[in-house]
Amino acid sequence: MPAKYYYPTGGHPGQDQLLTDRAVFTQAYAVLPKGTMRDIVTSVLPFWKDTRLWVLSRPLSGFAETFSQYIMEITPGGGSDNPETDPTAQAVLFVVDGTATLTVHDATHELAPGGYAYIPANTPWTLQNDTSEMLRFHWIRKAYETVPGLPHPDVIITNENDIAPKVMPDTDGKWATTRFVDPNDLRHDMHVTIVTFEPGAVIPFLETHVMEHGLYVLQGKAVYRLNNDWVEVEAGDYMWLRAFCPQACYAGGPGKFRYLLFKDVNRHMPLGKTQL
Template sequence: MSEPSYFAPAGGLPPQTDLLTDRAIVTEAYTVIPRGVLRDIVTSNFPGWQNTRAWILAKPVTGFATTFAQNIVEVAPGGGSDRPEPEAGVESVVFLMAGTLRLTVDGVVHVVEPGGYAYLAPGATWSLTNPGTGHATFNWVRKPYEFVDGIDVPASFVTREQDITPTPMPDTDGTWATTRFVDPDDLAHDMHVNIVTFQPGGTIPFAETHVMEHGLYVLQGKAVYRLNNDWVEVQEGDYMWLRPFCPQACYAGGPHPFRYLLYKDVNRQIRLT
């Protein structure tokens, strides 16, 4: 199997000679933000961060995400933050796609390289800097943690995709597999951020229609995705948001594996009051 790769946006602006037509789609059921949209003029700066810019991919807003926020964060050499998380009770996942990060979690220092994954529990004390000579770019998923009486808050941890064996889906001969960073039966976790991999020709052979909200950032490859009633082409660097119950399926194209970082909310009863 080839080494995993991770697409990270570079910003910039297209030339004035380019057509403005692109693949961006916004509907009530799903949104597609293609990589060509991630340009310099749509970045955000965050208080408390130095030499850093971010592309905000999803945030709670009417007709869009409801359970989480997701950013792509680009940190220049020497940049970072001593207090990245501004809100109490918020958990995070940081997944590094390019460069190097020095991540300190509850006093323990970790040097993180591409494929590195950190779960940062609500209430954790953490900070990060870029000690390298090039930009460090990572996905940052944030979610308000849903506390439950009798269930302990999960502990923070740092790992790497390369150290985890993907779990193949049943009866797929390994063409569809999921790299799981937490035990799906661990009720302490109320979100999963996994990596899903399809080998060329792999498919989701039915229209998944379920309660989980999704954020999907394509790390590698290309595919045709079924979103509600539409077939949409996506490639590495594209982002998809799927509302709960949006029908979804895909066919992976070649020549490389089709891989994406997947957020979903899990393991909690539906709140009615």
């Protein structure tokens, strides 16, 4: 059965609601609960028609500096013939609701829920909602880090339902990752994957590493360890982690816990410039 994905719909809480929520921003991580994604915090972009978006993360000095992530919402007939104004930006699109008509170069594709597209930097593309239903998708952007001697990656169009998840060793199949890109393909400097935990599964140690993360919970709930804190998260929540933020989790059940994960990979660490 195809997976179901959570997506925000906006609106506003009533005046009788308490202000208390789970939103937090620390020096090591931020959590944006689904309840923060209301009409009042949407944005719009140049050259996008009948479109609004929630900005989940953006490069921020001293925090996570490599990527931005949006949830796009496009009404019927909306879209863009000039979606990306930065020629250095590569993109990953992941559809969670509706159907997108994506044209890259001269090839047109329909992306249904679970649809994934990788679009290299400086690649012409357009995206339209040609249906009578709403379209919602994640758009993750990162400036591509060119390496002399390595070609740029190719366009990738696929769907998570067509990819067999890779089971993590020694987990009895309880922890798996759907990989859209070969981890050994060094042309890529970012990975966007889907991580799936069965109820009761865990990350059994505090991961502490250089990769920055964006984690959007697509399904289920869990208790996540972020730096020194245990934080409850559920479908629709977003976690934004800087480099070296310790992290682990327990999947809570009763169903699967799944999230869309960004991380920067496969490049040297930039060094400060000095005079020789």
